[in-house]
Amino acid sequence: MNTQPESSNSRRHTYRPATELVFVDCPEGSGANHYNAASVPIYQTATFKQTSATQTGEYDYTRSGNPTRSHLENHLAKIMSANRAFAVSSGMTALDVVARLVKSGEEIIAGDDLYGGTNRLLTFLNKNCDIKTHHVDTTNPEVILPHLHPTRTRLVMLETPTNPLIKICDISTISSIVHEQCPNALIVVDNTMMSPYLQKPLELGADIVIHSGTKYLSGHHDLMAGVIAVKDKVVAEKIYFTINATGCGLSPFDSWLLLRGVKTLAVRMDKQQSNAMQIATFLEFHGFQVSYPGLQSHPQYELHARMSSGPGAVLSFTTGDTSVSERVVESTKLWAISVSFGCVNSMPCRMSHASIPAAVREERGFPEDLIRLCVGIEDAADLIEDLHQALVTAGALKNDDLREA
Numbered sequence: 001m002n003t004q005p006e007s008s009n010s011r012r013h014t015y016r017p018a019t020e021l022v023f024v025d026c027p028e029g030s031g032a033n034h035y036n037a038a039s040v041p042i043y044q045t046a047t048f049k050q051t052s053a054t055q056t057g058e059y060d061y062t063r064s065g066n067p068t069r070s071h072l073e074n075h076l077a078k079i080m081s082a083n084r085a086f087a088v089s090s091g092m093t094a095l096d097v098v099a100r101l102v103k104s105g106e107e108i109i110a111g112d113d114l115y116g117g118t119n120r121l122l123t124f125l126n127k128n129c130d131i132k133t134h135h136v137d138t139t140n141p142e143v144i145l146p147h148l149h150p151t152r153t154r155l156v157m158l159e160t161p162t163n164p165l166i167k168i169c170d171i172s173t174i175s176s177i178v179h180e181q182c183p184n185a186l187i188v189v190d191n192t193m194m195s196p197y198l199q200k201p202l203e204l205g206a207d208i209v210i211h212s213g214t215k216y217l218s219g220h221h222d223l224m225a226g227v228i229a230v231k232d233k234v235v236a237e238k239i240y241f242t243i244n245a246t247g248c249g250l251s252p253f254d255s256w257l258l259l260r261g262v263k264t265l266a267v268r269m270d271k272q273q274s275n276a277m278q279i280a281t282f283l284e285f286h287g288f289q290v291s292y293p294g295l296q297s298h299p300q301y302e303l304h305a306r307m308s309s310g311p312g313a314v315l316s317f318t319t320g321d322t323s324v325s326e327r328v329v330e331s332t333k334l335w336a337i338s339v340s341f342g343c344v345n346s347m348p349c350r351m352s353h354a355s356i357p358a359a360v361r362e363e364r365g366f367p368e369d370l371i372r373l374c375v376g377i378e379d380a381a382d383l384i385e386d387l388h389q390a391l392v393t394a395g396a397l398k399n400d401d402l403r404e405a
């Protein structure tokens with residue numbers, strides 16, 4: 001049964017974003033926190049005893065609903081300005097659940113610089129389910145127009161910034177164009193890179209927002225999770241149906257971990273973002289081609305600033321030579337070599353998009369010498385010193401004198 005109440009936050013004063021992240025409301029009428037525990041308890045149970053032989057109570061079975069997950073989902077709906085939010089087992093699950101809104105013969109329009117796993121899912125749907133995806137450069141809303149079909153287009157899937165090229169698209173303009181031409185189409189934004197602390201796509205015209213909760217929302221690389229936030233009640237019911245039918249709702253323990261992580265999102269993101277800005281400035285000062293929406297040199301600096309309250313903590317840069325980039329990555333001592341981002345450590349990475357075939361990467365202008373930096377909360381001076389020595393060791397930087405920009 002569906003136990004998650006709609007977000008009921010209109011009844012009280014709204015605080016500033018960092019406060020709202022910490023302040024967890026008790027879902028109205030949920031009876032989910034009988035003892036007023038300051039930290040929402042973990043309801044580690046698969047099933048719930050009933051008092052009636054004919055009617056089920058608020059909760060009956062954890063696949064269908066669990067009080068710990070309800071608290072989390074209610075909190076997520078609030079911070080994402082959604083009518084309802086759902087917590088599932090991974091970011092890819094969130095994307096898969098949303099993709100199930102598309103029927104065979106319908107179409108998707110998606111960016112050409114999407115996370116590799118999303119690209120893999122869309123390729124699977126194309127090959128096996130007769131669901132075609134048109135990949136376009138979403139930085140230019142005009143290029144979407146020729147692919148819009150009044151009845152066939154079902155989803156328009158956007159990332160902004162994109163992973164890993166850090167391209168920006170205009171959520172409001174694209175939403176208006178698509179909604180006007182295709183009443184059946186839904187705008188889906190993967191907001192993983194920004195987190196709801198920095199950007200709220202539902203307020204900009206999107207219909208559905210998804211997150212890999214594995215990243216900033218949880219923040220410690222100790223959890224896999226996904227989030228789906230929805231504006232429309234009918235769409236939300238369809239999403240809930242799929243989650244219950246397929247059994248991919250987030251477990252009670254992971255729901256508790258994610259709720260705990262969300263409370264510290266603002267402090268982590270503020271520090272990570274400030275570190276990222278210093279590192280981007282350092283790299284640009286030394287002549288590297290850096291893509292980071294906090295730099296005025298980013299071609300969509302102003303558009304990004306209009307849509308969000310900060311540039312985030314992921315940036316990418318090129319060295320001009322693939323083997324030099326590999327040496328840079330391998331020469332760092334402090335920066336771990338690992339995929340994923342959003343954690344409290346930092347990592348250089350050119351592995352996350354290995355699932356996109358080399359030919360497709362080339363066709364979409366994905367530079368093989370790209371290094372993606374996912375900046376953590378360490379002392380920025382240590383991160384810069386380590387990056388500097390790695391650049392010098394790899395021969396990417398001739399001048400080994402460490403100058404701050």
Ligand SMILES: Cc1ncc(COP(=O)(O)O)c(C=O)c1O
Nearest residue numbers: 090091092115163192212214225
């Ligand atoms: C932008 C983006 N969306 C979705 C995902 C998928 O999330 P998860 O790994 O939690 O399945 C990832 C990374 O994996 C990602 O970087």
Ligand SMILES: N[C@@H](CCSC[C@H](N)C(=O)O)C(=O)O
Nearest residue numbers: 115117163339340341352355
């Ligand atoms: N082997 C994984 C790669 C995951 S990449 C994780 C993350 N989204 C990132 O961008 O670093 C796979 O095949 O999905």
